[in-house]
Amino acid sequence: MTKSFRSLTLVSALTLSAFTTATQADEITLRAISAFQPNTVFSEPFEVFADRVNENGAGIVQIDVIGGPDAMPPFEIGNALRNGVVDMANTTAVYHANLVPEGLAMTLTSLSMSELRANGGYDLLDGIHREKAGIHWLGRLTENVPYHIYLSDAPENLEFEGLKIRSVPIYQAFFKGLGINTMQTSPGEVYTALERGTIDGYAWPATGVFDLGWQEKTKARVDPGFYQVETGVYFSEKTWEKLNDEQRVFLESQMLQIESESDRLIPLAAADIARQTEEGIAPLSLPEAEAAAFIEMSVEEGWKPVLAANPEAGPKLREMFSK
Numbered sequence: 001m002t003k004s005f006r007s008l009t010l011v012s013a014l015t016l017s018a019f020t021t022a023t024q025a026d027e028i029t030l031r032a033i034s035a036f037q038p039n040t041v042f043s044e045p046f047e048v049f050a051d052r053v054n055e056n057g058a059g060i061v062q063i064d065v066i067g068g069p070d071a072m073p074p075f076e077i078g079n080a081l082r083n084g085v086v087d088m089a090n091t092t093a094v095y096h097a098n099l100v101p102e103g104l105a106m107t108l109t110s111l112s113m114s115e116l117r118a119n120g121g122y123d124l125l126d127g128i129h130r131e132k133a134g135i136h137w138l139g140r141l142t143e144n145v146p147y148h149i150y151l152s153d154a155p156e157n158l159e160f161e162g163l164k165i166r167s168v169p170i171y172q173a174f175f176k177g178l179g180i181n182t183m184q185t186s187p188g189e190v191y192t193a194l195e196r197g198t199i200d201g202y203a204w205p206a207t208g209v210f211d212l213g214w215q216e217k218t219k220a221r222v223d224p225g226f227y228q229v230e231t232g233v234y235f236s237e238k239t240w241e242k243l244n245d246e247q248r249v250f251l252e253s254q255m256l257q258i259e260s261e262s263d264r265l266i267p268l269a270a271a272d273i274a275r276q277t278e279e280g281i282a283p284l285s286l287p288e289a290e291a292a293a294f295i296e297m298s299v300e301e302g303w304k305p306v307l308a309a310n311p312e313a314g315p316k317l318r319e320m321f322s323k
Contacts, residue, residue, distance in 0.1 A: 026059070026060070026244060026246070026247075027057075027058070027059050027060055027061065027062065028061055028062070028243075028247070029061075029062045029063070029064050030061060030062070030063050030064065030087040030088050030239065031064055031066050031086050031087045031088075032046075032050065032063050032064065032065045032066065032086065032087065032088045032089060032090065033065070033066060033067055033068070033071065033072050033077060033080065033086045033088075033089045033090075033091075034046060034065060034067070034068045034069070034089065034090040034091070035068070035069060035074035035077055035089065035090060035091040035092065035095055035231075036068060036069065036074075036090065036231070037068050037069060037070075037187075037211070037212075038068055039211075040208060040211035040212070041207050041208045041211055041265075041268065042090075042142060042205075042208060042229070042231050043068070043090065045090075045141040045142060045231070045258060046065075046090035046141055046231070046233065047065075048258065049090075049141065049233065049254060049255070049258050050063040050065055052254055052257070052258075053250075053251065053254050056250075056254070057250055057254075060246060060247055060250050061243075061247045061250060061251065063088070066086070069186065069187070069188060072086075073186060074091065074095045074186060074187075075095050075096075075098075075186070077089050077091045077095060077096065077234075078091075078095060078096025078098070078099045078100075078133060078135065079096075079099070081096075081133070081134070081135050081234055081235070081236045082099065082133050082134045082135060082236070083236075084236045084238045084239065086236065087235065087236055087239040088138075088233060088234065088235045088236070088239065089233070089234050090141065090231065090232075090233060091231065091232070091234055092107075092229075092230050092231045092232065093106050093107070093137075093230060093232070094107060094168045094169055094170045094230070095168070096133065096135070096234075097168075097169035097170070098169075099132060099133040099135070100128060100129050100132050100133050100135070101169070101305055101306060101309035101310075102125060102128050102132075102306050102309060102310050102313065102314065102317060103125065103128075103129065103137075104169065104170050104302065104305065104306055105121075105125060105303075105306055105317045105318070105321045106125070106140065106230040106232070106321075107170045107227045107228065107229070107230045107302075108170075108227060108299065108302045108303060108306070108321060109121075109228070109321035109322070110228070110322070110323050111321060111322075111323060112143065112262070113139065113140045113143065113259045113262070114259070114260075116320070116321065119320050120320060121317070121320035121321050122137075124313065124316065124317060124320060125137065125317065128310070128313060129234075130237050134236065134237040134238065135234050135235065135236065135237060136234065136235040136236075136237045136240040137232060137233075137234055137235075138232070138233040138234065138235055138251065138252070138255050139232055139233055139252075139255035139256070139258070139259055140230060140231070140232045140259055140262070141231045141232050141233060141258060141259075142229045142230060142231040142232075142262070142265060143228055143229070143230065143262045143265070144228060144262055144263065144265050144266050144269070145205045145206055145207055145228060145229040145265050145266075145268075145269045146205065146206050146224075146225025146226060146227065146228055146229075146269075147171075147203050147204065147205055147206075147225055147226055147227050147228075147229065148203070148204065148205070148206060148221050148222055148223065148225045148226075149165065149201060149202075149203050149221070149222040150201050150202055150203070150204055150209065150214070150218050150220070150221050150222075150281070151163075151200060151201035151218070151219060151220040151221075151222070151284075152194050152197075152199075152200055152201055152217055152218060152219060153200070153219050153220065154219040154220035154282045154284065155220070155284075158222070158284050158286075160175075160178040160179050160180050161178075161179035161180075162179065162180075162181065163179075163180050163181065163200045163201065164180075164181045164183055164198070164199045164200045164201075165180050165181070165182060165183065165199060165200060165201050165202060165203060166183055166184070166185050166190055166193065166199050166201070166202035166203065167180075167182035167183060167184055167202075167203060168184060168203075169184075169305070170227065170302065171203050172305070173301040173302060173304050173305055174226075174297060174298045174301040174302055175203075176301075177297055177301045178297070183198070183199055185199070187212060190202050190212070190214060191212065191213060191214060191216075191217060194214065194217035194218070195217060201218075201220075202214070205229045205269070206225055206269040206272060206273055207265070207268050207269045207271075207272040207273075208272070209272065209276065209281075210272065210275065215276065215279055215281060218276075218281050219280070219281065219282060220281060220282045220283075220284050221273075221276060221281050221282070221283055221284065222284050222286070223283050223284065223285040223286065223291075224285075224286065224291050224294065224295060226294070226295060226298040227298065227302065233255060303318055306318070
């Protein structure tokens with residue numbers, strides 16, 4: 001029996017029914033899974049969301065977080081939502097890009113969630129999620145945090161060609177354009193891969209490196225950053241359709257409140273960048289012209305898989321998700 005199968009079996013055993021009725025009233029308890037380890041920077045916004053729902057939602061809805069990446073591998077959460085194994089998840093569209101490649105638009109965008117809700121971008125992408133994967137995108141938990149390339153050594157002359165970098169679908173096209181050899185591994189395997197020299201580095205946000213202990217195997221960070229982190233709350237559409245109007249409106253209001261607080265991550269990212277320098281992670285800043293070309297390539301290459309996956313809606317997504 002594989003570890004992946006054992007994990008899914010565990011979750012299935014814990015979640016036999018679609019809902020747990022907390023009282024004989026309409027209050028329900030939703031089973032949630034997180035793609036991120038508890039008490040880390042990308043778990044914290046969802047923990048706040050769940051705590052607020054449980055505090056304010058008595059008699060309406062409650063959330064039971066049944067586990068993190070140890071209970072279910074992050075790349076399997078999309079299928080778990082589609083099949084109704086769990087009701088909701090704290091995850092990222094990057095992890096279910098095999099089901100909804102258009103979801104990568106959320107990482108490529110430079111617009112805020114309030115802008116995407118106003119211009120129709122949110123509705124368009126949520127509709128694609130529902131149609132393709134039976135997933136409802138409730139909203140975004142993380143923005144305003146860029147990604148960086150981190151290296152296990154600090155070379156005197158940085159050359160991307162031939163580097164082996166831990167990657168996920170959102171970086172694939174961009175990194176291949178740089179000549180990087182991409183390697184997909186779960187976050188839990190990165191430390192060992194760095195230790196063994198299986199990879200030369202990894203792409204990760206400006207914050208969160210210390211949560212995972214990766215600074216011990218990291219010597220350099222490439223500047224500038226690119227894209228912006230997207231994590232969000234995703235529902236099994238089967239579950240969402242079973243909720244009554246009061247429950248949906250309540251959850252949407254809690255989501256909008258969290259989205260309105262997204263600026264809180266900016267100082268956290270700045271503090272982590274400063275700490276990286278203090279602990280010996282050297283910034284490798286590209287010259288101005290190279291940096292501009294680097295950013296331009298990241299955008300152009302990043303949109304290619306989205307446009308290829310959906311020639312009809314892809315151009316509209318790019319229009320709505322770009323300034």
